[in-house]
Amino acid sequence: MLRLRRAPAPGPGPGGAGGAAAAAAAMGLLNFTQEPVPEAVSGDMHNLNQLSAQQFSALTEVLFRFLMEPKEVERFLTQLSDFATMNKISLGPLKNIVKSILLVPNGALKRNLSSEQVRADFIALGLSEEKASYFAEQWKVNSPTLTRLAVGQTLMINQLIDMEWKFGVTAGSSELEKVGSIFLQLKLVIKKGSQMENVYIELTLPQFYSFLHEMERVKTSLESFS
Amino acid sequence: MAALRQGDFAALQSLLKAPSKDAVRQLCRQCFSSPPAGLGPLAQRACLDLTAGPEEAEQLVSALHSLTRHVVYHGLTRAEDILSLFPENFHQNLKNLLTKIILENISAWRNEAQASQISLPRLVDMDWRVDIKTSSDSISRMAVPTCLLQLKIQEDVALCGNSPVVSALTVELSKETLDTMLEGLGRIRDQLSAVANK
Numbered sequence: 052m053l054r055l056r057r058a059p060a061p062g063p064g065p066g067g068a069g070g071a072a073a074a075a076a077a078m079g080l081l082n083f084t085q086e087p088v089p090e091a092v093s094g095d096m097h098n099l100n101q102l103s104a105q106q107f108s109a110l111t112e113v114l115f116r117f118l119m120e121p122k123e124v125e126r127f128l129t130q131l132s133d134f135a136t137m138n139k140i141s142l143g144p145l146k147n148i149v150k151s152i153l154l155v156p157n158g159a160l161k162r163n164l165s166s167e168q169v170r171a172d173f174i175a176l177g178l179s180e181e182k183a184s185y186f187a188e189q190w191k192v193n194s195p196t197l198t199r200l201a202v203g204q205t206l207m208i209n210q211l212i213d214m215e216w217k218f219g220v221t222a223g224s225s226e227l228e229k230v231g232s233i234f235l236q237l238k239l240v241i242k243k244g245s246q247m248e249n250v251y252i253e254l255t256l257p258q259f260y261s262f263l264h265e266m267e268r269v270k271t272s273l274e275s276f277s
Numbered sequence: 278m279a280a281l282r283q284g285d286f287a288a289l290q291s292l293l294k295a296p297s298k299d300a301v302r303q304l305c306r307q308c309f310s311s312p313p314a315g316l317g318p319l320a321q322r323a324c325l326d327l328t329a330g331p332e333e334a335e336q337l338v339s340a341l342h343s344l345t346r347h348v349v350y351h352g353l354t355r356a357e358d359i360l361s362l363f364p365e366n367f368h369q370n371l372k373n374l375l376t377k378i379i380l381e382n383i384s385a386w387r388n389e390a391q392a393s394q395i396s397l398p399r400l401v402d403m404d405w406r407v408d409i410k411t412s413s414d415s416i417s418r419m420a421v422p423t424c425l426l427q428l429k430i431q432e433d434v435a436l437c438g439n440s441p442v443v444s445a446l447t448v449e450l451s452k453e454t455l456d457t458m459l460e461g462l463g464r465i466r467d468q469l470s471a472v473a474n475k
Contacts, residue, residue, distance in 0.1 A: 224390070
């Protein structure tokens with residue numbers, strides 16, 4: 052089994068790239084973050100460079116699949132474990148490498164980075180040009196979907212999840228033998244924090260038409276801003 | 278809703294002691310609008326206005342309440358229908374006065390009955406605003422329009438009596454949710470027109 056180990060302390064030769072990464076981070080030259088990058092990252096990039104193009108491509112695929120569906124943690128860990136076994140790499144170090152790689156797309160998503168910026172960051176961290184370009188290409192392809200996902204995760208207050216309705220005629224009541232008026236009942240399902248709440252409202256017919264009219268105005272307004 | 282009883286008409290004759298036609302008119306209105314539980318205090322005031330004993334006042338007020346509610350319940354709108362309620366030997370002028378007063382007020386009373394019907398909480402007002410989200414913790418630059426809708430909802434009138442509880446509920450809708458909602462509302466409108474055209 053090929054054991055991927057942390058690279059030796061920065062110095063001339065392969066460690067030089069690690070030194071450059073640390074320096075770049077220290078000088079705030081990275082696009083995806085302004086905070087200092089953990090020291091381990093340069094070593095992880097060095098180890099990544101050891102992978103063949105095919106292996107890197109397979110690993111990238113696993114990573115992007117996870118980014119697209121961040122809830123599928125179990126699946127992600129299984130796929131990583133399979134990758135580790137197939138390529139004769141130990142799982143522990145692989146997980147650390149993956150943690151380091153993921154720093155870039157996560158920061159890039161927050162900051163709406165372009166693929167060139169992502170590529171530049173990976174190179175600054177010590178990844179080979181070939182691999183950095185490949186990752187940046189994948190980023191370009193996937194970023195619209197990832198952006199939409201991030202927007203979808205944005206805070207919403209009392210989000211309206213669902214609406215059910217029924218309307219009917221009030222035939223009579225204890226005060227009026229014959230009524231014959233139309234009523235409309237709405238059930239709104241609202242997400243309050245992590246719980247769902249049901250709200251029941253009744254509207255008269257004029258109120259319903261007024262409500263409909265207002266909602267159409269809202270739609271026009273929303274569309275003009277899209 | 279109390280049913281009309283024979284003794285009620287006898288009690289109504291106490292109105293002959295009323296100081297004016299307007300006093301009768303006002304008493305009719307008050308008796309209709311009051312719930313059965315509120316008739317007590319009303320009777321006490323009638324005592325003073327009509328110089329009647331407490332028992333007589335109570336019977337009068339109760340009778341007026343039953344009469345007015347009966348007319349509204351059955352939706353009587355013609356003078357003949359109302360006049361025919363009274364027994365043969367009832368005071369002619371008083372009968373005509375009461376019928377006139379009832380006819381004057383019947384549609385307002387009907388609306389009042391409908392408004393105080395039991396129902397689910399009612400929508401009383403709605404306001405909206407459109408915001409553009411420009412930034413969040415998950416993404417630092419974006420331009421996502423969103424709608425905030427505030428619904429003012431009044432709890433069941435029958436439960437609240439004179440102090441209705443109005444609560445405000447603010448709800449956020451994304452554009453997709455709004456589109457779906459409008460689709461639903463459109464379907465309601467189509468079905469309503471289909472029913473109206475039948």
